[in-house]
Amino acid sequence: MEYIRITSIHDPLFVKMHELMKEVFPPEEVLEFELWKEPLEDSGIRVFVAVHEGDVVGATEYRYYPQWNIAMTDFTIIGRQGLSLGRFLARNRSKDLDELAGQNGKELFGMFAEIYDPYGIEDHEFGGAKPMNPFVRREVLSHMGYKKLDFPYLHPSWKNDGEAVKGLDFCFMPADEEITEIPSGLVINFLSEYYAVLSAKPQEWYGMIEQLKEKEKISLLPL
Numbered sequence: 001m002e003y004i005r006i007t008s009i010h011d012p013l014f015v016k017m018h019e020l021m022k023e024v025f026p027p028e029e030v031l032e033f034e035l036w037k038e039p040l041e042d043s044g045i046r047v048f049v050a051v052h053e054g055d056v057v058g059a060t061e062y063r064y065y066p067q068w069n070i071a072m073t074d075f076t077i078i079g080r081q082g083l084s085l086g087r088f089l090a091r092n093r094s095k096d097l098d099e100l101a102g103q104n105g106k107e108l109f110g111m112f113a114e115i116y117d118p119y120g121i122e123d124h125e126f127g128g129a130k131p132m133n134p135f136v137r138r139e140v141l142s143h144m145g146y147k148k149l150d151f152p153y154l155h156p157s158w159k160n161d162g163e164a165v166k167g168l169d170f171c172f173m174p175a176d177e178e179i180t181e182i183p184s185g186l187v188i189n190f191l192s193e194y195y196a197v198l199s200a201k202p203q204e205w206y207g208m209i210e211q212l213k214e215k216e217k218i219s220l221l222p223l
Contacts (some may be wrong), residue, residue: 001050001051001052001057001083001088002050002051002052002131003049003050003088003092004048004049004051005046005047005048006040006047006048006049007040007047008037008040008041008167008201009033009034009036009037009040011058013049013051013056014036014040014047016049016055016056017047017049017056017059017077018030018033018036018093020056020059020077020079021059021075021077023079024077024079024139025075026083027159028157028158028159028163029075029158029165030158031158037112043207044063044064044065045061045063045065046061046062046064046093046096047059047060047061048060048061048093048096050083050085050088050089050093052080052083054067056079057078057079057080057083057085058076058078058079058080058083058085058088058089058169059075059076059077059079059089060073060074060075060076060077060089060093061073061074061075062093062097062111063211064097064100064101064104064108064192065190066100066104066192068109068216069101069104069108069109070108070109070111070112070186070190071097071100071108071110071111071112071192072108072111072112072113072194073093073111073112076089076090084138086186090144095214097111104178107175108175109174109175110172110173110174110175110176110179110182111172111173112171112172112190113141113146113171113172113173114153114168114170114171115137115138115141115146115148115154115169115170115223116134116137116138116167116168116169117138117167117168117169118134118135118138128215136146138223139223141171141223142205142223143175144173144223145173145174146162146171146172146173146174146223147168147171147173147174147185147220147221147222147223148169148171148220148221148222148223149169149170149171149172149182149218149219149220149221150203150218150219150220150221151170151208151212151215151218152208153166153168153169153170153208154166154168154202154204154205154208155168155191155195155205156195156198156200156201156202157198160198160199160200161200162200162201162202163202164202164204164205169223170187170191171223172220174220179217179220180219180220181217181219181220182214182217182218182220183217183218184213184215184216184217184218187212187218188212188213191209192209
């Protein structure tokens with residue numbers, strides 16, 4: 001199996017990856033094909049696919065932010081069972097991020113991720129891909145060390161239509177397992193930059209940010 005970076009919408013592997021995304025994720029979570037052009041060309045956005053016998057069977061997108069020494073996992077897709085894809089993607093992603101943090105003269109502080117609340121979206125089948133079942137994924141990510149940030153979370157729809165997307169928790173995986181809270185400023189700054197590309201944000205999102213500003217620290221809770 002190969003771990004291959006995608007940097008252009010004209011890459012045939014990207015076409016396969018985008019089709020896989022549409023099969024697995026709900027429509028409001030999938031950026032339109034043409035809108036991927038600039039993100040893929042952005043050196044700070046890392047999009048990799050797992051290629052098995054010529055087919056894209058998995059994918060992951062993540063980013064490293066040197067100013068905060070943290071990463072964000074945008075998504076992970078496990079499109080086929082029985083290939084240990086979750087481990088393959090996680091290990092290669094971790095190796096890449098460790099190298100990026102090393103180039104920044106540091107050890108990675110941790111990584112954010114949006115994780116589905118299985119009780120909020122239990123009707124979604126994720127394209128029938130059993131490893132993508134939100135109950136399974138939540139337990140796997142908990143095993144990896146992800147913890148829930150203690151605040152009600154929502155994010156702007158990637159359709160850029162001003163709608164609020166709920167049914168997820170915002171989580172953080174600290175490199176140091178002893179960490180039980182992180183600065184609220186880190187969360188605010190990160191979310192503000194991460195969603196800056198979307199011009200239409202719901203009022204609920206701004207309200208969430210204002211509530212976070214009232215806190216100094218945000219606790220990390222078990223998933």
